[in-house]
Amino acid sequence: MFELPSGAEIQSIIATLTANLGSFVPEIYLSVLFMLLIVIDLVAKGKKNNLLSITTLLGLAGSIFFIYQQHFLPAGELFFGMYVLDEFALFFKYFFVLSGMLAVVITMADEQFETEVKSMGEYYALIIAMVIGMIMMASSADLMMIFLSMELVSFSAFILTGYFKRNPRSSEAALKYLVYGAVSSGLMVYGFSLIYGLTAQTNLINISSELSRHGYDPVLMVLATLLVLAGFGYKIGAVPFHFWAPDVYEGAPTPITAYLSVASKAAGFALLMRFFYIAVPHGGPVYEDILGINWVSLLIIISVASMIYGNVVALWQKNVKRLLAYSSIAHAGYILLGIIVMDAFGTQATLFYLLSYFLMNFGAFYVVILIANKTGSENLEDYRGLGKQMPLAGAALTVFLISLVGLPPTLGFIGKLMIFSALLAKGSLYLWLALIGIMTSVISLYYYMLIPLNMYLRESPQSEQKNMNPGLTANIIMALLMALTIYFGLFFQPLSDIAKHSTALFGLKLY
Amino acid sequence: MEHLLPIGLNHYLTISAFLLGFGLFAVMTRKNAIVILMGVELILNAANINFLAFSKYNGGMGGVMFSLFVIVIAAAEAAIALAIVINIFKIFKSVDVSSVDTMKE
Numbered sequence: 001m002f003e004l005p006s007g008a009e010i011q012s013i014i015a016t017l018t019a020n021l022g023s024f025v026p027e028i029y030l031s032v033l034f035m036l037l038i039v040i041d042l043v044a045k046g047k048k049n050n051l052l053s054i055t056t057l058l059g060l061a062g063s064i065f066f067i068y069q070q071h072f073l074p075a076g077e078l079f080f081g082m083y084v085l086d087e088f089a090l091f092f093k094y095f096f097v098l099s100g101m102l103a104v105v106i107t108m109a110d111e112q113f114e115t116e117v118k119s120m121g122e123y124y125a126l127i128i129a130m131v132i133g134m135i136m137m138a139s140s141a142d143l144m145m146i147f148l149s150m151e152l153v154s155f156s157a158f159i160l161t162g163y164f165k166r167n168p169r170s171s172e173a174a175l176k177y178l179v180y181g182a183v184s185s186g187l188m189v190y191g192f193s194l195i196y197g198l199t200a201q202t203n204l205i206n207i208s209s210e211l212s213r214h215g216y217d218p219v220l221m222v223l224a225t226l227l228v229l230a231g232f233g234y235k236i237g238a239v240p241f242h243f244w245a246p247d248v249y250e251g252a253p254t255p256i257t258a259y260l261s262v263a264s265k266a267a268g269f270a271l272l273m274r275f276f277y278i279a280v281p282h283g284g285p286v287y288e289d290i291l292g293i294n295w296v297s298l299l300i301i302i303s304v305a306s307m308i309y310g311n312v313v314a315l316w317q318k319n320v321k322r323l324l325a326y327s328s329i330a331h332a333g334y335i336l337l338g339i340i341v342m343d344a345f346g347t348q349a350t351l352f353y354l355l356s357y358f359l360m361n362f363g364a365f366y367v368v369i370l371i372a373n374k375t376g377s378e379n380l381e382d383y384r385g386l387g388k389q390m391p392l393a394g395a396a397l398t399v400f401l402i403s404l405v406g407l408p409p410t411l412g413f414i415g416k417l418m419i420f421s422a423l424l425a426k427g428s429l430y431l432w433l434a435l436i437g438i439m440t441s442v443i444s445l446y447y448y449m450l451i452p453l454n455m456y457l458r459e460s461p462q463s464e465q466k467n468m469n470p471g472l473t474a475n476i477i478m479a480l481l482m483a484l485t486i487y488f489g490l491f492f493q494p495l496s497d498i499a500k501h502s503t504a505l506f507g508l509k510l511y
Numbered sequence: 512m513e514h515l516l517p518i519g520l521n522h523y524l525t526i527s528a529f530l531l532g533f534g535l536f537a538v539m540t541r542k543n544a545i546v547i548l549m550g551v552e553l554i555l556n557a558a559n560i561n562f563l564a565f566s567k568y569n570g571g572m573g574g575v576m577f578s579l580f581v582i583v584i585a586a587a588e589a590a591i592a593l594a595i596v597i598n599i600f601k602i603f604k605s606v607d608v609s610s611v612d613t614m615k616e
Contacts, residue, residue: 144577151584155591162595168602172611174595179547179608182588183538186554189581190531193561193574197524200569202577247614322614 020078023085026066026093030132033059037125045119053108056124060101060131067093075504077141081203084141091351091502092138092270095358099263100131102362106255109366109474111373113253116164123163127259129156134263138270143192143202146271147185150235153267154181157260161252173251180234180244188231194224195279204279211280225280225295229302232275235268237261238332239305249325254372257321258365261328266354269335273347276339299340300433306333307440314447320368320378323447324361327404330444331357334419337437341422341430344503349418351499352492356415359488360403363481367397370470370478383451385460389468392475394455396482401448403485406441410489416441418496523564530557544596544606548589555585 075086133152140146162174199210233241249257280295310330317323338350370393375382387394403412423430530553537550559578566574600606
């Protein structure tokens with residue numbers, strides 16, 4: 001049935017592979033960095049952790065150079081349609097490398113690591129592995145690459161979540177993350193197998209052309225889409241697939257919580273956009289309303305459910321990390337709104353919102369860590385009176401939370417504004433979606449503002465004065481993140497230009 | 512014997528659908544972490560049967576390759592899962608997922 005390739009064919013395959021290697025340099029570089037970190041850990045066993053973290057930071061910073069070089073390469077598919085290089089992928093490459101660097105910076109500030117674990121061992125190597133996996137997620141053009149890269153991210157994330165081995169909460173978080181992750185990726189692969197059965201293709205563009213050429217069985221297509229959505233929805237933490245999020249976010253080491261809630265979510269959105277914009281048919285009259293539901297309406301249901309559920313349940317939370325977990329579910333809903341619009345402006349708004357979410361969410365978790373270093377607690381009750389004891393941390397956290405609500409003059413406001421105006425630009429069709437988004441934002445004002453309320457307007461129960469200064473480096477980083485959140489809230493043109501420039505998928509104009 | 516049909520695509524797909532059902536049933540009803548992971552393996556193998564069957568009747572090699580990778584990933588997943596479950600057993604003295612709940616709303 002299958003013929004062996006001839007010698008000439010093998011030669012041409014090898015030639016294509018080596019020719020494409022030039023466009024794969026950042027990933028190779030990061031893989032080498034990953035192995036280098038493991039070797040450094042073996043050699044410098046027992047020494048102070050700073051060597052590993054500095055190497056990771058410098059290494060990740062070095063990869064930005066290689067990613068920048070890729071702007072000058074032609075966009076298109078690599079490795080026989082497995083992988084793709086385009087502006088969209090490059091945007092996410094920068095995004096993931098920067099979030100990896102911020103995760104390392106946050107880890108260095110977190111004092112819990114000194115009491116919970118003996119050595120940082122493979123921690124930083126796994127962060128790099130996650131960066132590689134997420135970069136590959138954003139650049140996959142084939143169902144097989146999507147599956148492999150997603151599992152690379154998941155497996156690294158499972159281990160990182162359970163990194164505090166002796167801590168029951170961390171281990172429990174790892175178990176829950178693992179069980180939900182394994183089931184949803186299993187369902188996703190089943191969905192992939194159905195799509196493969198429908199089209200006999202695994203490349204996204206080939207799937208799309210096959211589906212539009214030969215048509216398909218609508219029931220099977222909806223079933224496959226639902227199953228695939230289970231895998232993607234788990235990654236982005238949207239509502240029917242969100243059950244892991246609160247426990248994992250609360251139990252995991254805080255830097256990992258920040259990393260998962262920003263980077264891993266963004267990787268899920270990158271995949272979602274690539275898959276649903278390219279592979280799943282849309283637009284033409286033939287494709288509308290399969291059994292009364294098409295995938296846009298599926299996404300609308302998920303998005304509305306996420307916004308309402310995340311914001312309402314967050315109202316009762318007493319733990320700040322758990323509160324931010326529910327807020328991240330709600331934010332998944334807002335970002336989905338930008339994907340539902342499905343035009344160039346909507347994609348631009350989505351990418352811009354991810355950028356703003358990156359700054360404000362990392363900032364908020366950074367302050368939560370600095371406060372936990374001093375008070376040893378993440379409970380809302382223990383934030384009382386902190387505004388006077390830690391003035392800069394209080395101010396910074398307030399700015400990040402205002403940005404998460406979406407009030408001016410912060411970056412979060414511009415992000416929400418772009419998403420909602422992209423919805424309204426589509427006509428009155430999506431007016432009610434924008435209305436739900438605005439109303440749930442109003443609800444979110446209450447629980448976000450509970451934190452500044454406790455910090456500024458309530459008195460601290462104990463009156464003794466300890467040294468609450470988080471240190472110079474921490475103050476500088478905090479002030480920088482706060483300044484960026486406000487600065488880009490006022491002068492958002494550069495970020496919005498970057499987002500606009502990055503909307504080209506596969507180097508094609510899709511809309 | 513002439514009543515028996517030759518084995519075709521639908522037979523494979525039926526088996527795979529049953530496996531998916533059993534896997535989901537195990538995941539949803541069982542409390543033991545190991546049994547849940549066995550359910551996950553059933554789901555992955557259901558997908559594998561689909562891939563191989565479609566590959567056979569479509570005539571391409573893509574499905575065979577995909578199922579090979581799924582097998583490898585399943586093995587890696589089992590290794591990580593067992594490491595986490597062993598750690599859970601050390602701390603909680605149980606692998607019952609309903610007894611592992613230190614975090615409450």
